[in-house]
Amino acid sequence: MAVPCVFFTGYLGAGKTTLINILLSLSTGRRVTVLVNDFGSINIDADLIENQNGETISLSNGCACCTIGDSLLESAEKVLEEFSPDLLVIEASGVAEPNRLKNLLAGVKGIEHPRALSVVNADDIEKKLNDKFVGKLCRQQVREADALYFNRYTQDQIYPLQERLSVFHVPTFFEAREVMEFILEADPYDRDLDLVLEKTEIEHGLQSVIIDCSETISRLEFEHQLKPLQEICHRIKGFIRLEEGRVYAVQATDTSLELTRTSVGNSPPRLQLVCIGPDLKMHQAVFDAWQKKPIKIKKPA
Amino acid sequence: MSEITVFTARQIHTMSRSAPSATAVAVRDGLILEAGTLESLKPWTDTHETIIDRRFEDKVLFPGFIDPHLHPSLGSVLLPSTFITAMEWNLPDRKVPATKGKDDYLAALKSAFDDKGTEKAVFVTWGYHQLWHGEVTREDLNKIAPDHPLVIWHRSFHELILNDAAIAFIDADKEVMEKHPQIDAEAGRFSETGAMVAMTGLRPFLFDPQRFLEGLLSLLKVVHKGGHTTVADMAFGIFDFEQEWNAYNAMMNRKEVPLRTLLVPKGLLDLDGDSPMENSLKVIKDLEARSNEKLFFDKRVKLFTDGAIFSELMQMQEPGFIDGHHGEWLMVPEKFEEAVRFYWNEGYRIHVHCTGDLGHELAIDTLEKMQREKPRLDPCFTIEHFGISTEEQVYRLKRMGAYVSANPYYVHELGERYWAKSIGYERASQMVRMGSLARENIPFALHSDFTMAPAEPLKNAWVAVNRLSESGTVLAPEERISVYQAMRAITIDAARILGMENSIGSIRSGKKADFTILDEDPFEVPPENIKDIRVHATVFEGEVFEVEE
Numbered sequence: 023m024a025v026p027c028v029f030f031t032g033y034l035g036a037g038k039t040t041l042i043n044i045l046l047s048l049s050t051g052r053r054v055t056v057l058v059n060d061f062g063s064i065n066i067d068a069d070l071i072e073n074q075n076g077e078t079i080s081l082s083n084g085c086a087c088c089t090i091g092d093s094l095l096e097s098a099e100k101v102l103e104e105f106s107p108d109l110l111v112i113e114a115s116g117v118a119e120p121n122r123l124k125n126l127l128a129g130v131k132g133i134e135h136p137r138a139l140s141v142v143n144a145d146d147i148e149k150k151l152n153d154k155f156v157g158k159l160c161r162q163q164v165r166e167a168d169a170l171y172f173n174r175y176t177q178d179q180i181y182p183l184q185e186r187l188s189v190f191h192v193p194t195f196f197e198a199r200e201v202m203e204f205i206l207e208a209d210p211y212d213r214d215l216d217l218v219l220e221k222t223e224i225e226h227g228l229q230s231v232i233i234d235c236s237e238t239i240s241r242l243e244f245e246h247q248l249k250p251l252q253e254i255c256h257r258i259k260g261f262i263r264l265e266e267g268r269v270y271a272v273q274a275t276d277t278s279l280e281l282t283r284t285s286v287g288n289s290p291p292r293l294q295l296v297c298i299g300p301d302l303k304m305h306q307a308v309f310d311a312w313q314k315k316p317i318k319i320k321k322p323a
Numbered sequence: 324m325s326e327i328t329v330f331t332a333r334q335i336h337t338m339s340r341s342a343p344s345a346t347a348v349a350v351r352d353g354l355i356l357e358a359g360t361l362e363s364l365k366p367w368t369d370t371h372e373t374i375i376d377r378r379f380e381d382k383v384l385f386p387g388f389i390d391p392h393l394h395p396s397l398g399s400v401l402l403p404s405t406f407i408t409a410m411e412w413n414l415p416d417r418k419v420p421a422t423k424g425k426d427d428y429l430a431a432l433k434s435a436f437d438d439k440g441t442e443k444a445v446f447v448t449w450g451y452h453q454l455w456h457g458e459v460t461r462e463d464l465n466k467i468a469p470d471h472p473l474v475i476w477h478r479s480f481h482e483l484i485l486n487d488a489a490i491a492f493i494d495a496d497k498e499v500m501e502k503h504p505q506i507d508a509e510a511g512r513f514s515e516t517g518a519m520v521a522m523t524g525l526r527p528f529l530f531d532p533q534r535f536l537e538g539l540l541s542l543l544k545v546v547h548k549g550g551h552t553t554v555a556d557m558a559f560g561i562f563d564f565e566q567e568w569n570a571y572n573a574m575m576n577r578k579e580v581p582l583r584t585l586l587v588p589k590g591l592l593d594l595d596g597d598s599p600m601e602n603s604l605k606v607i608k609d610l611e612a613r614s615n616e617k618l619f620f621d622k623r624v625k626l627f628t629d630g631a632i633f634s635e636l637m638q639m640q641e642p643g644f645i646d647g648h649h650g651e652w653l654m655v656p657e658k659f660e661e662a663v664r665f666y667w668n669e670g671y672r673i674h675v676h677c678t679g680d681l682g683h684e685l686a687i688d689t690l691e692k693m694q695r696e697k698p699r700l701d702p703c704f705t706i707e708h709f710g711i712s713t714e715e716q717v718y719r720l721k722r723m724g725a726y727v728s729a730n731p732y733y734v735h736e737l738g739e740r741y742w743a744k745s746i747g748y749e750r751a752s753q754m755v756r757m758g759s760l761a762r763e764n765i766p767f768a769l770h771s772d773f774t775m776a777p778a779e780p781l782k783n784a785w786v787a788v789n790r791l792s793e794s795g796t797v798l799a800p801e802e803r804i805s806v807y808q809a810m811r812a813i814t815i816d817a818a819r820i821l822g823m824e825n826s827i828g829s830i831r832s833g834k835k836a837d838f839t840i841l842d843e844d845p846f847e848v849p850p851e852n853i854k855d856i857r858v859h860a861t862v863f864e865g866e867v868f869e870v871e872e
Contacts, residue, residue: 060598116655128503129520131496155656
């Protein structure tokens with residue numbers, strides 16, 4: 023059984039290590055082993071650490087973090103054997119080229135089709151693309167990615183950036199939450215995932231508000247009611263039940279709304295909306311306005 | 324007080340500008356008293372007991388040759404293998420002829436294997452390159468060695484070709500071999516990242532400590548045969564600090580070894596990592612404390628900008644490579660700058676690997692920043708290799724006070740066939756532009772980067788003076804240098820680049836009595852024949868060591 027593998031590429035300062043820190047702090051029930059160049063910027067809650075020696079940190083949530091040492095090939099094989107992880111994540115160096123790294127990983131028995139997640143610092147990517155030393159490399163890291171994560175973006179940058187990088191065909195994420203979902207191939211509404219990410223997003227200047235939506239609503243009514251929320255949030259995701267009784271997955275940004283019918287299966291999803299945006303506390307009035315309608319809102323913490 | 328020994332010679336080139344020529348040199352206790360004629364030495368020889376040693380009286384004497392950039396550990400791993408190469412290599416225990424074409428290659432391989440192929444667990448041969456030797460496959464190798472592991476190690480070090488027995492030996496996973504994009508299981512060819520897979524299986528054999536020591540012994544003979552008395556390991560710790568130190572200390576510290584070695588460690592324990600620079604510095608300082616007379620450190624570090632030239636991984640400015648591929652950064656530019664600044668502020672001397680002109684640009688831009696932040700009149704900042712650069716960069720190097728340690732051999736082996744396809748005639752022919760360095764009076768040395776080029780200073784001098792390509796055309800004649808400049812670059816200027824100009828590099832009072840004795844005079848023979856001059860012996864700190872036949 024091949025172990026799924028994801029590696030983070032992206033130039034220095036893009037935010038790869040931040041993602042690693044988030045990933046290591048999650049309790050997902052899966053054994054995730056992470057390979058990093060060194061422990062310098064790894065920042066793990068001391069409570070989580072079970073065991074630590076020079077090359078390995080073992081965590082109580084089943085995760086482990088190891089240094090790569092001299093040979094990525096050999097250390098990958100070693101951790102696969104030692105930890106039998108459900109998922110292998112690798113922090114590539116700032117100058118790594120995704121395709122070349124995939125070639126390298128092809129030499130590791132037990133890994134198949136590693137996926138490249140390219141981390142882009144939206145704040146300085148423009149400058150980097152024009153840098154005489156690393157412009158070509160940065161463009162290559164984006165072009166060869168299987169998925170992109172834009173970090174430190176402002177709302178108006180998203181579309182122009184995607185256009186500039188010609189990456190409309192590649193799944194693009196704007197929040198760490200989505201990256202985690204991609205990596206873990208996880209249930210997007212995993213409650214544990216939410217709690218930790220909430221904390222992290224707040225650290226990054228974003229807040230999330232969770233609105234319970236247990237009452238049924240008509241589609242038109244929902245679209246109308248969502249508009250004020252869309253104006254203040256970057257993204258809104260969740261599940262609602264529309265008038266005909268079916269459950270729909272909600273994916274909305276400030277300019278778009280997508281409703282997709284969802285089969286309920288054995289564990290029906292929680293009917294709620296997760297709203298993510300900057301300074302949501304400022305918009306208390308908007309959330310209060312919701313409360314008058316038959317949709318109950320959980321107040322921001 | 325010991326007695327004085329006076330060596331006489333047909334001609335002594337002191338490489339001192341103040342007194343360039345002599346016919347006798349007086350030596351005592353490993354130091355030079357002075358050079359001159361038997362007559363002019365009388366104040367010394369009349370006062371003290373003297374032996375006149377005339378054995379070199381029809382030979383030509385130079386200061387001991389210096390190679391400021393080679394890799395004893397690489398040599399130790401490589402030399403135990405059989406050399407079958409496109410160019411000629413003059414090793415002490417064997418003379419390797421130039422082999423071209425697939426038929427000749429396979430014939431040479433068969434002959435070597437039949438001779439002693441089964442002596443070791445794996446028969447390893449180095450030097451193959453498809454541009455000169457055609458496409459050799461697993462099947463070809465199976466015919467020569469049906470039962471015994473046989474490995475071809477590509478000239479560039481980036482590819483391995485294995486026969487069936489070798490594939491079994493490395494115990495690589497079958498599935499991995501089938502699916503790997505850079506392993507051609509049918510042909511037995513393991514390239515780039517694929518080569519790493521094969522290397523994992525071969526490493527215990529290649530790096531076996533006993534084999535390493537044998538290789539190191541062989542390397543010391545190679546270095547002596549080239550006429551060296553001082554060398555620098557310009558990437559100490561390339562495999563492993565402790566293994567290398569232990570081997571060097573055991574082998575090189577002996578009295579029978581007529582060589583002193585300066586060790587320049589890699590400046591970063593880990594080129595990719597985030598660990599604080601202080602950690603690397605601490606390791607280096609601990610190493611420095613171990614210095615002894617023949618094996619020593621000197622507050623120097625080695626850093627890297629771009630990738631290897633033999634694998635076309637240098638970083639190029641526009642218009643780049645003909646096929647559009649990208650080179651590689653060995654260090655992220657920000658990390659490179661951080662490392663330079665750190666060691667600059669610690670007062671270290673910095674050596675920087677640069678192969679492409681964009682790699683040079685990074686090094687020069689960074690040097691310029693350092694000179695603005697914390698000026699140093701003598702920055703002790705050396706560009707290593709000096710592959711492809713621009714004339715404008717040479718002017719900047721001059722203004723910033725940098726030195727250059729050049730690898731001229733690229734011009735000879737890569738200049739024509741390889742690079743005419745890679746970057747076009749203009750930039751390929753002007754590779755290693757030593758003529759520009761000389762015009763700007765930038766101090767520069769020549770090195771071999773053994774095993775990338777033969778460890779023969781006279782060969783390197785020959786390339787620098789003639790710039791002859793493989794087929795005999797002169798590449799960029801304006802970039803040739805004079806014989807005098809070339810000989811300086813393997814003696815006094817090389818000493819200067821290593822900060823040892825006060826004790827070696829020229830023949831004058833007070834310096835170490837290190838000499839290289841040649842059968843003929845590079846200043847007298849036709850320039851094309853400089854590489855053929857035989858090194859007869861070296862003198863190391865006053866003691867004679869003849870080169871074995």
